Amino acid sequence: MTATRRPYKRWHWLVYLLLVIASVFFLIPAYLVIITSLKEPASINLSTTWQLPERWYWQSFAEAWTAFAPKLRNSFTLTFFATIISALMGSMNGYVLSKWRFRGANIVFPIMLFGMFIPYQSILIPLFQFMRSIGLYGSIAGLILTHVVYGLPITTLIFRNYYAEIPDEMLDAGKIDGAGFFGLYSRVLFPLSLPGFVVVIIWQFTQIWNEFLFAVTLTRTDSQPITVALAQLAGGEAVKWNLPMAGAILAALPTLLVYILLGRFFIRGLLAGSVKG
Amino acid sequence: MAISTRAEPKIGRSKSLLHRLFNQESITAYIFIFPSLVGFFAFIVLPMIRGIQISFTKWNLMRPPKFIGLENYKDAFTDPVFWNALKVTLEYVVLNIPLQTLIALFMAVMMDRVTKSEIVRGIFILPYLLSNVIVAMIWLWLLDPNLGFLNLLLQQFGIHKQAFFFSTTQGIPTIAAVNIWRHMGINALLFYAGIQGIPKTLYEAATIDGAGEWGMFRRITLPLLRPVTVFVLVTNVVGSFQVFDTISVTTGGGPIDATRVIVFYIVQNAFELTKFGYAAAMSVILFSILIVITLLQMRVLRGNSSDLSS
Numbered sequence: 308m309t310a311t312r313r314p315y316k317r318w319h320w321l322v323y324l325l326l327v328i329a330s331v332f333f334l335i336p337a338y339l340v341i342i343t344s345l346k347e348p349a350s351i352n353l354s355t356t357w358q359l360p361e362r363w364y365w366q367s368f369a370e371a372w373t374a375f376a377p378k379l380r381n382s383f384t385l386t387f388f389a390t391i392i393s394a395l396m397g398s399m400n401g402y403v404l405s406k407w408r409f410r411g412a413n414i415v416f417p418i419m420l421f422g423m424f425i426p427y428q429s430i431l432i433p434l435f436q437f438m439r440s441i442g443l444y445g446s447i448a449g450l451i452l453t454h455v456v457y458g459l460p461i462t463t464l465i466f467r468n469y470y471a472e473i474p475d476e477m478l479d480a481g482k483i484d485g486a487g488f489f490g491l492y493s494r495v496l497f498p499l500s501l502p503g504f505v506v507v508i509i510w511q512f513t514q515i516w517n518e519f520l521f522a523v524t525l526t527r528t529d530s531q532p533i534t535v536a537l538a539q540l541a542g543g544e545a546v547k548w549n550l551p552m553a554g555a556i557l558a559a560l561p562t563l564l565v566y567i568l569l570g571r572f573f574i575r576g577l578l579a580g581s582v583k584g
Numbered sequence: 585m586a587i588s589t590r591a592e593p594k595i596g597r598s599k600s601l602l603h604r605l606f607n608q609e610s611i612t613a614y615i616f617i618f619p620s621l622v623g624f625f626a627f628i629v630l631p632m633i634r635g636i637q638i639s640f641t642k643w644n645l646m647r648p649p650k651f652i653g654l655e656n657y658k659d660a661f662t663d664p665v666f667w668n669a670l671k672v673t674l675e676y677v678v679l680n681i682p683l684q685t686l687i688a689l690f691m692a693v694m695m696d697r698v699t700k701s702e703i704v705r706g707i708f709i710l711p712y713l714l715s716n717v718i719v720a721m722i723w724l725w726l727l728d729p730n731l732g733f734l735n736l737l738l739q740q741f742g743i744h745k746q747a748f749f750f751s752t753t754q755g756i757p758t759i760a761a762v763n764i765w766r767h768m769g770i771n772a773l774l775f776y777a778g779i780q781g782i783p784k785t786l787y788e789a790a791t792i793d794g795a796g797e798w799g800m801f802r803r804i805t806l807p808l809l810r811p812v813t814v815f816v817l818v819t820n821v822v823g824s825f826q827v828f829d830t831i832s833v834t835t836g837g838g839p840i841d842a843t844r845v846i847v848f849y850i851v852q853n854a855f856e857l858t859k860f861g862y863a864a865a866m867s868v869i870l871f872s873i874l875i876v877i878t879l880l881q882m883r884v885l886r887g888n889s890s891d892l893s894s
Contacts, residue, residue, distance in 0.1 A: 322699045325691075332765065333707050336722055339733060356733050399616050409610040415617065422628050424818070424878060428826050428847045429871035432854055432864045433634035434627065456627040459620050488612040517715030519829040520847075524855055534717045538833045541721040548725055555718045562713045574705060574773065 344368070344552035351549060367553035375554055377529075378536040382516060383561075385447050385532055389454035390511040394504055396455070397462025401503075402492050404463065405470040406478060416467070423460035427520055438525060445527035453525065454515045462507045469503040470496060505569050506576035513562045533558045639865035644858040656865035666866060668841050669849040672756060676845060677824045679760040685817065687768045692775030693801065705776070708769035716766070716829035723762045724749065724834045749834045752842040759830050759843060771816055778812030779805060814885045821881065822874055846870055 339356060344367055346360040403409075404416050434453065435444065443449030473496065481495040522532045537558055540551050566573070639656055641649035660666045695705060711719060726733045727748040735745045748758045782805065790800050828847040831837060837844035837852070844852075846866065854863035 319698070321694060325694055325698065325704060333710050333769075336726060337710070339726065340722055353731050353733070353736055356736065396620055400620050403613045403616045407609065407613045409613040412613075415621070419620070419624065422624060424822060425628055425632075426822055426826055426871060426874050428828075428850060429867050429874075430628065430631035430635060431851070432638060432860055432867060433631035435854075436634065436638070436860075437626070437631060452623070453627060456623040459623065463620070488609060488616075513713055517717075519715065519717055519832070520826075520851075523832070524851065534715050537715075537721065538717045538829075541717075541724060541833050551721055551725070555714075555721055559714050559718055562715075566709075566713050570706065570709075571702070574702070574709075 340552050340555060343548055344556055346549055348547040348549050351547060364549070367549040368557070370550055371553040371557055374550075375533060375536055375557060378531055378533040379557065381447055381526075381530055382532040382534075382558075385450055385454070386512055386515045386561075389451045389458065389515050390508055392451070393455045393458035393462050393511055394507045397459060397507060398466045398497070398500055398503070399492065400459070400463040401466025401468075401470050402496055405467045406475070406491075406496075407488075416463075419460050419463055421460075422457070423464070427457070431520070431524060435524060444525065445530055447526075447530045450521060450525055450530070450532075453521055454511075454518070458511050458514070462511065465507050465510070466500070466503050469500070469506075473499060502572060502576055505572040509565055509569055509573045512565050516562050635864050635871075636868055638861055639868045641861045641864075643860040645860070646858075649861065652861070656862045657869070659862060660866055660869060665841055665844065665849065666846075669844050669846040672841070672843065673825060673827070673845040673847075676756050676760050676827055677821065679757055680763055680824050681817070681821055683760075684764045684768055684771060684820065685813075687764065688771035688816070689775055691768060691772035692779060693805070695772065695776045696779045697797070705773065708772055710769065711766045712770040714766070717833055719762060719766050720830040720833035723758075723765075727758065749843075750839055752839050755835055755839065755843040759827065759834070762830055763824070763827070767820070771820070774812060774816055775809065778809045782808045810885065814882070817885065818878055818881050821877060825870065825874055825877075 342359055343351065343356070345363050345365070347362065347364045348367075350361065400419070404412060438444035438449045438453075443452065477495055477499075478491050481491045486494055516532075517534065518532075519534045519538065523535050523538070526532070526535065537551070537554055540554060638649060640651055640653060642652045642655070643649035691708065695708075714722075727735075727746075729735065729745060729747045729750055732748070734748075738744070738746065746754060748754050751758075786804050786808075787800055790804060795803070826847045827845050828851065831843050831845060831848050832851075835843040837848050847870070850863045850866050850870070853859045853866070
């Protein structure tokens with residue numbers, strides 16, 4: 308391939324405009340949240356909102372940690388298991404749907420994709436009823452199951468597109484070596500799947516960690532994820548904002564960390580066309 | 585034909601039909617995807633059917649559901665709050681989608697043509713990593729009618745304090761703005777990924793023909809981006825109709841019913857008023873609306889065909 312298109316020089320000043328917009332819209336709120344979380348409640352004052360705290364006050368984080376540690380633990384359990392399970396199942400589905408022709412394959416895939424466009428709200432009430440009837444209402448296990456199933460369409464789609472790019476000849480080579488249905492998956496495809504897994508894991512992790520509607524309707528107090536606890540805190544009148552802001556930072560850290568560690572692979576995966584309609 | 589694997593297309597062709605239908609590989613394939621299929625039926629297909637059933641009943645958790653026919657649907661059609669909820673939701677979608685899509689498209693082209701900086705892309709995606717709940721909290725604080733930072737700024741420019749979330753006229757636009765703030769980066773990134781998939785030779789040929797930036801955008805980028813645009817639009821429209829999180833954290837549907845959108849009203853009816861039958865009926869109505877809109881969008885945008893192959 309020839310070189311990429313040259314950047315449009317006459318628009319060069321736009322780079323600066325773009326950066327200014329980016330910082331005004333995104334970085335200033337982030338700055339305000341961080342400094343407010345580090346201020347003493349008594350020193351929080353509208354007219355000095357944008358100023359750095361006179362004294363760094365870490366107490367809000369300690370308080371937020373005491374208040375939210377159990378909820379954060381719930382969120383971790385929920386997100387960890389739901390992400391891993393839906394990623395593994397999506398990978399197996401993707402393998403079957405991209406590399407095997409079997410009777411009904413043409414029906415199975417569109418049905419699964421259809422699940423991607425199902426509006427959550429339309430099954431909320433029957434799902435609540437179903438959870439109650441199988442005794443999983445209010446439990447983290449129930450929420451994990453729900454997120455696994457609702458994650459499957461997107462994880463299956465991503466892996467199917469990803470595996471479609473892997474040449475069939477590689478599987479043929481595996482077959483000659485005597486690998487069977489599962490052997491081809493575990494010995495040939497799975498080791499090549501890391502980039503696919505990175506995209507799927509980041510996607511699922513952020514979706515599930517941040518989800519609110521199922522979390523608020525399908526859990527009880529002791530199984531609440533962090534989003535529900537935070538939402539309740541925000542509702543209180545005349546709150547001192549240092550505590551909610553510290554809580555917000557604690558709740559945001561896991562997704563930010565995952566993204567900082569794996570983000571570059573995520574964008575690369577996106578660019579490689581893993582997420583396409 | 586249908587059963588042979590791509591990996592091994594030639595073996596097995598001579599076997600009997602019955603053998604081919606139920607060959608071992610086909611069965612193994614189904615064993616592999618069986619758990620997903622079970623989950624799919626238990627959590628998606630069955631609930632959808634049950635949802636329709638519940639919508640024909642009166643059910644408040646105290647007593648078993650009682651069949652009342654179309655009563656819930658009749659109630660919905662005569663319920664002014666339900667109609668208002670639909671109206672307010674539509675308002676939100678109309679404010680949200682075009683602006684969000686245009687901004688994202690603009691950002692994507694900028695990211696492609698002006699700077700390929702990873703830092704810029706990293707900053708743009710930042711808000712999407714935060715949950716709706718956190719984003720709503722932050723903006724609830726920044727846009728507070730009395731103690732908000734933005735009102736402080738406005739006053740310094742001689743503009744009166746605004747109520748933002750807590751105004752009957754500004755409530756929905758504010759919630760739409762917050763949503764645009766969170767989603768424009770991820771949408772821009774999806775568009776950007778789509779643009780990277782367009783063959784560079786097309787642009788080279790167009791440059792030789794003397795086409796300008798705008799001409800290339802209109803004639804090459806936009807048409808070839810259509811599959812991505814359809815994906816972004818359809819998911820965003822369906823998502824916007826279900827706006828819930830931001831409202832739950834900020835306005836709680838108020839002031840009066842100004843931001844009582846349809847999903848918030850459904851959840852309130854179900855989980856606060858325990859009118860599950862009525863809530864299910866409204867869910868069914870919303871679901872039907874969403875199906876029609878999605879099909880219309882697919883039809884108008886011809887979603888499943890790419891201009892590249894045509």
